[in-house]
Amino acid sequence: MSASLKGAFANNFLGNTSGWYKYTIIAFLVINPIILYLAGPVVAGWVLVLEFIFTLAMALKCYPLQPGGLLVAEALLIGLSSPQSLEHEVFQNFPVILLLMFMVAGIYFMQSLLLFAFTKILLGVRSKVLLSLLFSIVAAVLSAFLDALTVTAVVISVGVGFYSVYHKVASGKKLQHPDHNHLQDDLVVEFHRSDLEQFRAFLRSLLMHAAVGTALGGVCTLVGEPQNLLIAEKMEWDFVEFFIRMAPVTMPVLFCGLLTVVALELTGWFGYGATLPEKVRGVLEEFDDIQNKKRTGRDKAALIVQALVGLVLVLGLAFHIAEVGLIGLLVIVLVTSFNGIIEEHQIGKAFEEALPFTALLVVFFGVVAVIHDQHLFTPVINAVLAMDAEIQPTMFFIANGVLSMISDNVFVATVYINEVKDAFVNGAITREQFDSLAIAINTGTNLPSVATPNGQAAFLFLLTSALAPLIRLSYGRMVIMALPYTLVMGTVGLLAVRFLI
Numbered sequence: 289m290s291a292s293l294k295g296a297f298a299n300n301f302l303g304n305t306s307g308w309y310k311y312t313i314i315a316f317l318v319i320n321p322i323i324l325y326l327a328g329p330v331v332a333g334w335v336l337v338l339e340f341i342f343t344l345a346m347a348l349k350c351y352p353l354q355p356g357g358l359l360v361a362e363a364l365l366i367g368l369s370s371p372q373s374l375e376h377e378v379f380q381n382f383p384v385i386l387l388l389m390f391m392v393a394g395i396y397f398m399q400s401l402l403l404f405a406f407t408k409i410l411l412g413v414r415s416k417v418l419l420s421l422l423f424s425i426v427a428a429v430l431s432a433f434l435d436a437l438t439v440t441a442v443v444i445s446v447g448v449g450f451y452s453v454y455h456k457v458a459s460g461k462k463l464q465h466p467d468h469n470h471l472q473d474d475l476v477v478e479f480h481r482s483d484l485e486q487f488r489a490f491l492r493s494l495l496m497h498a499a500v501g502t503a504l505g506g507v508c509t510l511v512g513e514p515q516n517l518l519i520a521e522k523m524e525w526d527f528v529e530f531f532i533r534m535a536p537v538t539m540p541v542l543f544c545g546l547l548t549v550v551a552l553e554l555t556g557w558f559g560y561g562a563t564l565p566e567k568v569r570g571v572l573e574e575f576d577d578i579q580n581k582k583r584t585g586r587d588k589a590a591l592i593v594q595a596l597v598g599l600v601l602v603l604g605l606a607f608h609i610a611e612v613g614l615i616g617l618l619v620i621v622l623v624t625s626f627n628g629i630i631e632e633h634q635i636g637k638a639f640e641e642a643l644p645f646t647a648l649l650v651v652f653f654g655v656v657a658v659i660h661d662q663h664l665f666t667p668v669i670n671a672v673l674a675m676d677a678e679i680q681p682t683m684f685f686i687a688n689g690v691l692s693m694i695s696d697n698v699f700v701a702t703v704y705i706n707e708v709k710d711a712f713v714n715g716a717i718t719r720e721q722f723d724s725l726a727i728a729i730n731t732g733t734n735l736p737s738v739a740t741p742n743g744q745a746a747f748l749f750l751l752t753s754a755l756a757p758l759i760r761l762s763y764g765r766m767v768i769m770a771l772p773y774t775l776v777m778g779t780v781g782l783l784a785v786r787f788l789i
Contacts, residue, residue: 305350312342313355320359321366329368333662336363340655345694345742348752348763353648360654369657377653377660381702384518385646386613387511392642394601394619395438397629400587401594402430402442403449410446411576416490416563417553420497424549427498428505428542431512433602436502436746437645443498447491447755453575454487454568488759489562495750495761496560496769497549500738502746503777504545507734508538511605511612514649514745515701519730522709523723526608533723536788537731537781544780548772559769593626645745652699659703669707670716677721681728684708685785688732689778692743697733704729728785735781739774740767 302310316339324332339359343352363369378385395402409426413419423443430439506512510520510530520530552560597619604615624635659665672683684704691700705726712722737743741751741763750756751766 302350302354309346309349313358316359317362320362324366324368329662330664332366333368333658333664336368336658337655337664340699341694344699347742347748351644351648353644353651356648356651356655360651360658363654363658369654369661373657373661374650374654377657378650381518381521381649381653383521383611383613384514385649386611387517387616388514388613388642388646388649389616389639390613390620391434391511391616392438393638394616394623395434396638397620397623397627398594398598399442399445401591401598402439403446404591406442406446407576410450410494411569411573416561417550420494420549420553420560421546423494424497424501424504424546427501428508431502431505432509433511433605436506436513436744437642437749439502440499440746440749443495444750444753444755447495447759448753450572451487451491451755451758454484454571483565483567486562486565487568489559490564491755491759492761492765492769493553493560493562495755495759496766499744499747499750500545500770500773500777503734503738503744504538504542506746507731508534508542509605513697513734515698515705515733516730517612518698518702519705519726522705523726527605528608533727534730537727537784540784540788541731541735541777541780544776545773548776552772558772559765590627594623597622597626649698652702655699656702656706660706665703665707669704669711673711673716680721681724681789682782682786684725684728685732685782688729689736689782692733692737693739693774694742697737697743698745701729701733704733724789727789731781731785736774736778738770738777740770 298310302313320332320336320339323335336359340352340356343350343355343359346352360374364371364374406423406426409419409422413422427439427443430442502512506516508531510516510525510527516530520526523530525533552558555561600622601615601619604610604618605612609615610618620635620638624630629635668687672680672687675683688697688700688704708717708722708725708729711717712719717725738747741747747766747770751761751763755761
C-alpha cells in the first residue's frame with residue numbers, strides 16, 4: 289500500500305478530529321481483546337463502559353455514534369454481549385425509539401407557530417427579568433409536552449434569525465438586502481459594535497435560561513426526555529401518573545429554578561443581566577413589521593392548523609390515547625395534510641435532526657446489553673439496596689447526578705432503571721421501594737446533569753449549533769452560566785427526594 293493511500297485512510301478515519309483522539313480510539317479497540325483475555329469479561333466490560341463514557345464526554349470532538357459504535361461492534365464480536373441481547377434491549381425500549389423518530393419530526397412541522405410565539409414574546413416584553421422568566425417558563429411548558437431537543441432547536445432558530453437581522457443593519461446594509469454573511473464582523477460599523485456585544489450577551493442569557501427551562505419542564509413528564517419514557521415503560525406509568533409521581537420533586541425544583549432566573553437577572557452574576565439595546569429593538573421591530581405585512585392568507589391558515597394540531601397533541605398525551613411516538617406520527621399526518629406538504633423531500637427534512645440521536649441510542653443499548661450480560665452494576669446496586677430503605681433514593685439521586693454530569697443522562701438512566709427493575713423482579717425490593725427509586729433515578733439524571741453540556745442533549749445541541757459561535761457561547765462559559773442552576777436544582781432535588789418521597 290502506498291504512503292499516500294495510507295495517509296488517505298488515516299485522514300478519513302473519524303474525519304477531522306484531533307490526531308490524539310483517533311489514536312485513543314484505536315488504542316481502545318486494540319486493548320479490549322487483550323484485557324478480556326488477561327483479566328476476564330467483568331473487567332473488560334467495565335473498561336468498555338468507561339471508554340464509552342469517554343466518547344460521550346468528548347462529544348464536541350466527535351459525535352459519539354462513530355467511536356461508540358465501533359466499541360460496541362467490537363464488544364459483540366469478542367463476546368462481551370451478543371446481537372440477540374442488543375436486539376432484546378432495542379425492542380424492550382422501542383417506544384423511546386418511536387418517540388425520537390416521529391415526535392421530533394412532528395414538531396418540525398410546527399416550528400413556524402413556535403417561532404411566531406417566541407418572536408412576539410421577545411419583542412412584546414421590555415422587562416429583562418420578565419422576559420427571561422417567560423422564556424424559561426415557555427421552554428419548560430413546551431418541553432413537558434414535546435421534546436427538549438426540539439424546543440432548543442426552535443429557540444436557536446429564533447436567536448440566529450434575530451442576530452442575522454441586526455448584524456446586517458450593523459454592517460451598514462438595508463433589511464431588504466438579499467445577501468449578507470453574519471459570521472464576519474469586518475463590516476460592522478464602529479458605533480454599532482458595543483450594541484452588538486451587548487446583544488450577544490443578551491442572547492446568551494436568554495438562550496441559557498431557555499435551555500435550563502427545557503430541563504425544568506423535561507423532568508416533569510414522560511415525553512420531556514427520552515429516558516423519562518423509558519422509565520415510564522418499566523414502571524407502567526401513563527402520562528398523568530408519571531407527572532403526579534414526580535411532582536413532589538419536580539414542582540419545588542421548578543419553583544426554585546424560576547426564582548433563580550429572577551435572582552440572576554437582578555444581580556447580573558454569572559454572565560446574566562444584559563438588556564436588549566434600544567437600537568437593536570428598533571431594528572427587530574422594523575423587521576417584524578415587514579414580516580407581518582408579507583404574511584399571506586395561506587401562512588395564517590398554516591399557523592391556525594398548527595395551533596389546532598398542538599391542542600390534539602396535548603390532549604393525546606394527557607389521555608394516553610396511543611404510544612407517544614404514534615401520536616407524533618399523527619401530528620406529522622395532520623399538519624402535512626392540511627398545510628399542503630405532500631412531497632417526499634419536504635417530509636424527509638423533518639427526520640434529519642432526530643435520526644442521528646436515534647442511532648446513538650441504539651448504540652447505548654449495546655453498552656446496556658454488555659452491562660446486563662456481565663452483571664456489571666449488580667454489586668453497586670446490591671450495595672445501595674443493602675442500605676436502609678429510607679436512604680436508598682437519596683443515594684441513587686447522588687450517584688445518578690454525578691455520573692450524569694460527565695456522561696449522557698439517557699445512558700445513565702437506562703443502566704440504573706434496568707438494574708433496579710431486575711432487583712424488583714427478583715424480589716429484592718418491594719413495589720414501594722421500586723417506585724421511590726424510579727423517581728430518584730429520573731430526577732437524578734435530569735436535574736444535576738445541567739452542570740455540563742455532556743449531560744443534557746439539549747445543552748450539547750445548543751453548544752454545537754450555528755448560534756453558539758455567533759454569540760460567543762463557549763463550553764467554559766456555558767458551564768459557568770449553568771453553575772448557579774446546578775447548585776439550586778441539585779440541592780432542592782436532593783432535599784425533595786430525601787424528605788418528600
